[in-house]
Structures are given as structure tokens and as C-alpha cells.
Amino acid sequence: MIRRLTCPICEKELPVEVDGDAAIFPFCSPQCKSADLYRWMNGSYAVDEQLTPERVMEEIAKQELPPEFDV
Numbered sequence: 875m876i877r878r879l880t881c882p883i884c885e886k887e888l889p890v891e892v893d894g895d896a897a898i899f900p901f902c903s904p905q906c907k908s909a910d911l912y913r914w915m916n917g918s919y920a921v922d923e924q925l926t927p928e929r930v931m932e933e934i935a936k937q938e939l940p941p942e943f944d945v
Contacts, residue, residue, distance in 0.1 A: 879900065881900070881901050881902035881903075881906050882900060882901070882906075882910070883901060883902075883906035883909050883910055884902060884906055886902050887902075888900070888901075888902050889902060
């Protein structure tokens with residue numbers, strides 16, 4: 875049996891009508907989406923990793939780009 879995705883805030887299963895194209899995805903409700911935004915704005919979430927220009931270029935180099943972007 876395939877397990878349904880769960881909301882990262884309240885951990886409830888996402889309703890069937892919430893798919894990848896839904897405005898509230900990956901949350902189960904607008905309230906959970908707002909709670910997540912509040913956590914980001916409040917500083918509860920943070921990116922701890924130091925990104926140097928060299929590190930950014932390494933990460934970009936790892937990605938496969940379409941042929942039209944080859945230089």
C-alpha cells in the first residue's frame with residue numbers, strides 16, 4: 875500500500891485534493907502553511923551552512939544543465 879504524504883507541521887495525512895499543484899502543498903491547510911511561514915519569519919528555521927562563492931560554483935557544476943546552456 876502506498877502511504878500518503880503528511881503535513882510537515884501537524885503530520886496529518888494530506889487530503890486527496892492537495893496535490894503538487896495545490897497552492898497549499900506540501901501543507902494540509904492554509905493554517906499550517908501560515909505556521910510554517912511564521913517559523914521562517916520568526917527565525918525558528920535557519921540555514922546553518924556557510925555558502926562561499928566557490929561552494930556555490932561546485933553545487934552548480936554538479937547539476938546537469940540542458941545542452942543549450944553549455945558554454
